[in-house]
Amino acid sequence: MALCKGKQHQAILQVVMLLPCVRMSNESNPVYPGWNDWTRATGTQEDINTEEHVDAADQEVILWDRKIPEDILKEIATPKEVPAESVTVWIDPLDATQEYTEDLRKYVTTMVCVAVNGKPVLGVIHKPFSEYTAWAMVDGGSNVKARTSYNEKTPRIVVSRSHSGMVKQVALQTFGNQTTIIPAGGAGYKVLALLDVPDKSQEKADLYIHVTYIKKWDICAGNAILKALGGHMTTLSGEEISYTGSDGIEGGLLASIRMNHQALVRKLPDLEKTGHK
Ligand SMILES: Nc1ncnc2c1ncn2[C@@H]1O[C@H](COP(=O)(O)O)[C@@H](OP(=O)(O)O)[C@H]1O
Numbered sequence: 316m317a318l319c320k321g322k323q324h325q326a327i328l329q330v331v332m333l334l335p336c337v338r339m340s341n342e343s344n345p346v347y348p349g350w351n352d353w354t355r356a357t358g359t360q361e362d363i364n365t366e367e368h369v370d371a372a373d374q375e376v377i378l379w380d381r382k383i384p385e386d387i388l389k390e391i392a393t394p395k396e397v398p399a400e401s402v403t404v405w406i407d408p409l410d411a412t413q414e415y416t417e418d419l420r421k422y423v424t425t426m427v428c429v430a431v432n433g434k435p436v437l438g439v440i441h442k443p444f445s446e447y448t449a450w451a452m453v454d455g456g457s458n459v460k461a462r463t464s465y466n467e468k469t470p471r472i473v474v475s476r477s478h479s480g481m482v483k484q485v486a487l488q489t490f491g492n493q494t495t496i497i498p499a500g501g502a503g504y505k506v507l508a509l510l511d512v513p514d515k516s517q518e519k520a521d522l523y524i525h526v527t528y529i530k531k532w533d534i535c536a537g538n539a540i541l542k543a544l545g546g547h548m549t550t551l552s553g554e555e556i557s558y559t560g561s562d563g564i565e566g567g568l569l570a571s572i573r574m575n576h577q578a579l580v581r582k583l584p585d586l587e588k589t590g591h592k
Pocket residue numbers: 407409410411412413474475476477478479499500501502527528529530533
């Protein structure tokens with residue numbers, strides 16, 4: 316089956332391999348050109364949200380033989396059946412676009428996320444240039460884990476280098492001047508910074524904070540992975556993010572793992588009141 320174009324779409328291939336683990340109970344949905352069986356399994360066109368702009372000249376295709384690799388199968392204990400109409404798929408075919416244009420390739424990821432009833436359940440973050448892939452499924456399996464320790468008092472905080480807003484001021488005001496700020500590109504890269512990732516080019520951080528508007532395809536996969544591993548990604552006021560409806564969120568982002576997330580939320584200033592948005 317012709318599935319998608321280009322090597323950078325390995326993450327999409329990964330999620331297709333995982334999709335049978337979130338089984339659909341409705342097999343009679345429309346088929347879209349170029350997406351064939353995957354789309355039949357995932358619902359109507361509105362349910363696939365992607366940033367991709369397809370170049371008609373690019374004829375390269377990746378073939379999928381419908382076999383789920385053993386290393387993934389052995390991690391998924393119990394597949395769950397869900398109605399197709401409850402599923403939304405978010406795809407970011409190139410995260411850290413700005414950094415890619417600056418040839419800062421270590422920040423670039425491709426991401427796919429499956430949400431069920433707006434809740435992120437399956438996330439894949441792939442680094443096309445180092446060929447590292449992290450995936451995790453809520454109440455399923457994963458190939459990545461949290462680190463053993465995190466610094467909650469004076470955390471190293473990974474933040475945007477190109478859409479920073481007032482994030483540095485917010486971080487220093489909340490955690491003090493001893494806090495290390497790590498500017499980095501890409502939401503996928505920044506979530507991986509919180510995890511135990513063997514990739515040599517990956518920096519490590521204790522928290523990820525973002526204060527400006529951000530799109531759901533940038534954050535859904537990271538949210539699913541963090542959630543699957545016991546971590547959290549919420550708005551800065553601690554609200555869970557719903558992955559249906561609108562394309563983006565306004566309330567900023569706080570991502571943590573193995574920390575008291577609600578205590579961190581209470582520490583953060585109210586951005587509306589402080590004018591730090
Ligand atoms: N204020 C904003 N408006 C729109 N997109 C934003 C944004 N802030 C961050 N993003 C998007 O979120 C991703 C991570 O941003 P950053 O690297 O600044 O942390 C990038 O995705 P893309 O590279 O896929 O466009 C970026 O464009």
